[in-house]
Amino acid sequence: MSDRQMLTKVYNFLKLAEFRKHPFFENVRLASMMVIAFIKRAVFPADFTNNMDQNASATDEKIARPRVRGVDLLRDPLLNKGMAFTLQERQMLGVHGMLPPRVMDQQEQVVSIMENFNRWQNDLDRYIYLMALQDRNEKLFYRVVSEHTELMMPIIYTPTVGLACLKYGLIFRKPRGLYITINDKGHVYDVICNWPIDDVKAIVVTDGERILGLGDLGCYGMGIPVGKLSLYTALAGIQPHQCLPILLDVGTNNESLLKDPLYTGLRMRRDNGPQYDEFIDEFMDAVVKRFGRDVLVQFEDFGNHNAFRFLEKYRHDFCTFNDDIQGTASVAVAGILASIKITKKPLKDNVFVFQGAGEASLGIAHLLLMAMKAKGISEEEGLKKIWMVDSKGLIVKDRPAGGVTGHKELFARDFKPVSTLTEVIKTVKPTAIIGAAAVTGAFTEEILKYMAEINDKPIIFALSNPTSKAECTAEQAYTATQGRCVFASGSPFNAVTMNGKTLVPGQGNNAYIFPGLALAIILSDIRRVTEEIFLKSAEMLSEMVKDEELAQGRVYPPLSKIREVSTKLAVGLTQYAYKNGLALKYPEPEDIDKSIRAYQYSTDYESFIPQMYDWPAVKGSNL
Numbered sequence: 087m088s089d090r091q092m093l094t095k096v097y098n099f100l101k102l103a104e105f106r107k108h109p110f111f112e113n114v115r116l117a118s119m120m121v122i123a124f125i126k127r128a129v130f131p132a133d134f135t136n137n138m139d140q141n142a143s144a145t146d147e148k149i150a151r152p153r154v155r156g157v158d159l160l161r162d163p164l165l166n167k168g169m170a171f172t173l174q175e176r177q178m179l180g181v182h183g184m185l186p187p188r189v190m191d192q193q194e195q196v197v198s199i200m201e202n203f204n205r206w207q208n209d210l211d212r213y214i215y216l217m218a219l220q221d222r223n224e225k226l227f228y229r230v231v232s233e234h235t236e237l238m239m240p241i242i243y244t245p246t247v248g249l250a251c252l253k254y255g256l257i258f259r260k261p262r263g264l265y266i267t268i269n270d271k272g273h274v275y276d277v278i279c280n281w282p283i284d285d286v287k288a289i290v291v292t293d294g295e296r297i298l299g300l301g302d303l304g305c306y307g308m309g310i311p312v313g314k315l316s317l318y319t320a321l322a323g324i325q326p327h328q329c330l331p332i333l334l335d336v337g338t339n340n341e342s343l344l345k346d347p348l349y350t351g352l353r354m355r356r357d358n359g360p361q362y363d364e365f366i367d368e369f370m371d372a373v374v375k376r377f378g379r380d381v382l383v384q385f386e387d388f389g390n391h392n393a394f395r396f397l398e399k400y401r402h403d404f405c406t407f408n409d410d411i412q413g414t415a416s417v418a419v420a421g422i423l424a425s426i427k428i429t430k431k432p433l434k435d436n437v438f439v440f441q442g443a444g445e446a447s448l449g450i451a452h453l454l455l456m457a458m459k460a461k462g463i464s465e466e467e468g469l470k471k472i473w474m475v476d477s478k479g480l481i482v483k484d485r486p487a488g489g490v491t492g493h494k495e496l497f498a499r500d501f502k503p504v505s506t507l508t509e510v511i512k513t514v515k516p517t518a519i520i521g522a523a524a525v526t527g528a529f530t531e532e533i534l535k536y537m538a539e540i541n542d543k544p545i546i547f548a549l550s551n552p553t554s555k556a557e558c559t560a561e562q563a564y565t566a567t568q569g570r571c572v573f574a575s576g577s578p579f580n581a582v583t584m585n586g587k588t589l590v591p592g593q594g595n596n597a598y599i600f601p602g603l604a605l606a607i608i609l610s611d612i613r614r615v616t617e618e619i620f621l622k623s624a625e626m627l628s629e630m631v632k633d634e635e636l637a638q639g640r641v642y643p644p645l646s647k648i649r650e651v652s653t654k655l656a657v658g659l660t661q662y663a664y665k666n667g668l669a670l671k672y673p674e675p676e677d678i679d680k681s682i683r684a685y686q687y688s689t690d691y692e693s694f695i696p697q698m699y700d701w702p703a704v705k706g707s708n709l
């Protein structure tokens with residue numbers, strides 16, 4: 087052992103000895119402190135002792151300071167560590183004897199969770215199992231989700247979350263989030279005040295009218311804000327206590343729910359009169375009053391009409407965005423930008439047909455137009471490349487019944503009416519077709535084969551969720567196009583092997599955007615979420631796809647990297663926000679990457695053993 091190692095040992099021993107309560111150490115405490123001071127100042131160069139201290143603190147566990155103890159600790163998912171409480175902690179905190187004797191570390195707990203997870207035979211049971219874990223031990227839940235993201239995302243999020251919403255009453259175990267009903271109108275702030283945590287930074291809210299592609303699920307829609315916010319933490323590391331899922335119950339028009347004896351929401355038809363708007367206004371004011379002007383409100387799965395209206399109404403005065411319009415647009419445009427690297431056809435040479443003209447399609451079309459303009463294509467030229475089909479056929483200027491209104495107007499073409507998607511595609515001869523209207527199987531074999539006939543590498547995006555609503559499956563798309571298409575879907579599909587080549591479909595889901603975006607908004611205090619932010623996000627995401635991934639047909643980074651992608655997106659957006667005067671947090675961090683990573687939620691358990699110390703002996707004091 088070298089002298090230096092020897093002295094390090096003595097140093098560490100004495101440092102520990104300082105805090106020992108044995109009378110021997112009590113007696114030598116002063117002496118040992120003097121020796122420590124001597125070693126520090128006289129023997130070691132300053133940088134060496136500094137390093138030693140730094141290393142010690144880097145490996146030291148973080149110490150939690152719970153205000154609760156005893157059985158309450160085991161019942162609080164933010165604090166509970168289950169069998170990972172050490173023997174000392176169990177005794178100090180009054181839970182000794184209330185846990186099986188064995189002490190496990192977190193990694194052993196993960197193994198046990200995975201064994202249990204794999205025992206379940208279907209995804210809904212796996213969902214219920216994971217939600218129960220989230221309700222009893224949050225750190226362990228996020229550790230499992232972070233370590234097994236590819237396996238867990240389809241369970242806690244799309245598509246299984248859709249199934250869970252359909253059965254939300256039946257699988258209800260423990261409430262999560264806040265339910266505010268139209269009957270609470272006039273008292274919305276009071277209800278929000280019941281939420282026990284002040285430090286809320288992000289809310290995901292739905293009124294349940296259009297849950298994924300499943301339609302009106304009323305109060306059962308709560309699964310969506312819960313799932314989205316789980317990804318805030320799992321993918322972007324946003325602190326879970328800062329997230330609040332909210333369901334606004336204004337009734338439902340879903341007949342089977344109204345008749346369902348187990349339905350857990352208000353048994354009444356949707357209130358869509360003026361009081362509905364007043365209620366949403368009151369809600370927006372109440373969240374700001376309770377949590378501050380900087381609280382982020384993500385609108386999710388509202389009906390078409392309301393989604394657009396509320397976005398326009400609130401985007402200028404609140405920190406808000408609509409994930410189905412803007413988040414989906416951003417991820418789809420990212421996919422298109424990556425696709426044209428595969429097809430080698432510049433954006434200006436592409437023609438897009440949209441199946442559907444709802445939130446997602448119109449959002450994508452608008453952002454696509456912006457992306458074209460950013461590449462020097464005029465609006466007039468850009469509009470000529472976009473064709474939209476809704477339930478009445480091609481959207482044309484002189485449509486007979488009712489004409490074309492609202493956001494569709496911009497995209498109405500000066501063209502003869504064409505009634506079916508197949509006819510439109512045969513007339514327009516697009517390079518890309520994008521489906522987002524929850525019409526299962528809308529991309530028929532005939533359409534897919536035709537796309538392969540007129541294009542070397544057709545772009546096929548079947549974005550509707552969940553899987554059961556997809557316009558076609560990955561396998562159908564690859565088979566009909568002899569593996570030549572660039573395919574992306576909203577819900578996950580497995581890779582397909584054709585002629586010895588593995589084709590990997592991209593998951594064009596807004597999950598690649600909203601967690602990282604929310605992280606940037608929260609940390610740099612962005613108050614107005616502009617359209618440019620979504621274009622910037624799309625560009626950055628498309629740049630994150632590596633050449634070898636493009637070669638496999640991927641237009642998004644692999645799901646296994648989505649956590650790193652979200653962090654990088656947050657870093658890039660934060661830089662962008664500071665540069666463009668959108669970030670209000672002052673001062674700008676010197677190292678944005680470092681400050682974001684320092685904030686992020688850690689799934690490591692904290693120690694509950696306080697660091698003991700003595701008061702210094704004061705001459706003349708008898709304390």
Ligand SMILES: O=C([O-])CC(=O)C(=O)O
Nearest residue numbers: 244298299410551595596
């Ligand atoms: O939740 C998802 O998977 C994507 C989304 O926002 C939707 O389909 O409404």
Ligand SMILES: [Mg+2]
Nearest residue numbers: 298386387410
């Ligand atoms: Mg949605």
